[in-house]
Amino acid sequence: MTESGECTRFGKSCFYPVSNCCRWHIISIINADISSKYSIPNLGLYHKVRMNFIHKSFLYFIIPLLIFSNCSQMYDDVELPEHIRELENLTVITADTEPIADIQLTRDQSFGDSDDVFIGNIRDMVVDDQGRVFIADTHQNTVHVFNPDGSITTRIGRQGQGPGEFQGIYSMAIHQNQLYVYDYPLYRITTFSLDSFEHTHIINLNPENWGHIEELDGRFPTHFFIIDDNTILQRFVQISQPDQIGEPTFSRHYLLNKDGEIISDLIYEQRGVEYLVSTYGGGINFLAPPFIRSSLMAISANGNIFSAWSEEFLIKVYNLEGNYVRAFYYPYNQSSLDRREILDLYSDQPDLQETYRSTEFPESWPALHFMMSDDENRLWVSTISDDDEHYTWLVLSENGELLARFDWPGNRLNRDVTNLELIVVKNGYLYSHEVDDDTGLQQIVRYRIEKEEV
Secondary structure, X not given: XXXXXXXXXXXXXOOOOOOOOOOOOOOEEEOOOOEEEEEEEEOOEEEEEEEXXXXXXXXXXXXXXXXXXXXXXXXXXXXXXXXXXXXXXXXXXXXXXXXXXXXXXXXXXXXXXXOOOOOOOEEEEXXXXXXXXXXXXXXXXXXXXXXXXXXXXXXXXXXXXXXXXXXOEEEEEEEOOEEXXXXXXXXXXXXXEOOOOOEEEEEEXXXXXXXOOHHHOOEEEEEEEEEEOOEXXXXXXXXXXXXXXXXXXXXXXXXXXXXXXXXXXXXXXXXXXXXXXXXXXXXXEEEOOOOOOOEEEEEOOOXXXXXXXXXXXXXXEXXXXXOEEEEEEOOOOOOEOOXXXXXXXXXXXXXXXXXXXXXXXXOEOOOEEEEEEOOOOOEEEEEEOOOXXXXXXXXXXXXXXXXXXXXXXXXXXXXXXXXXXXXXXXXXXXXXXXXXXXXXXXXXXXXXXXXXXX
């Protein structure tokens, strides 16, 4: 994949915050020869130039000149790392960029344990267009289905290996009135009708289907993303081998059909979790403290792949062919990491604490915590700040415009990088997986999203 793409700064998809030197650019060409109107940024002010009866040849000359000048100079007043400055179609969100709206989240409904249902362990959660909530329970290997009012309506599947049964639910998705449930031990995705809740199809992720692909040797299917009725994007993760200790791992993504057959070349490759490796005690220990770096990924409903490495607030956008489209960057000041604070987490585990004492720590926390796309193709990104009790969230348009910013409860010291967050935004609500600190009971809580224009 190359870092290339067409510049769209003068197109309809150009969304740049008002505080950046790039403003909205509007080019309305009526019959190309009769009338054109431009909004051209100059020292942070709009300069509108109206040109009538302009010849086509002049337009063909001046538009590329304006685009080249704007793209190469618009971030000269922002200090950017070289690898950032080299990116094409880059949107920079500066610290003084004001969001379009403020967001308030009001608790509205909960879904979980009651007299009628007991949930063992929540692995995943999805929401359909009717507002019904589907909760994957890995202890019972079933999917609990709740009505929008919080009442239980049915359960889908049970322990077993037959049609519609599960050995270990890993992840779920909803597409076109079908529920997709991935069973990791069985390497298969089972689909169920949202009308009858009966199973309708099985996608077998048989390793024999990709045994001929050398790049997938030693990799296993994990998360999947629904592209359309007949296509899924499947992630294959790499497991570190003893002779690869300390080397980065990578997950690879391919398109599969409904028979589980790979129908594409490599679409996208992403770096794996950067575990700490310790040889304390003579053995090899893979450590997953809350500050380790990892990749984040989200796919929008219209097929944009958003990718980030948590070390910095840089989000790259790719299409479903794996081609780079654009990038968003926020010059984010990472929070300093206190080594003593981390060691105190393991005060009741002396051996593990000693293992961490012998391990080198980074100087800071990652910039990013979590990232997801909602039903309106907006990107929700949470950042790690100096606040131990909250994450700061940014809501971006798919073109990088800052729509909202808000704080949401979360403890960075409790981060599990292998199982970060379970949050869905759909139908004007935010659904969040929450655990009671006192009882340990798990539930899904629905919050009403209230927006107020700034």
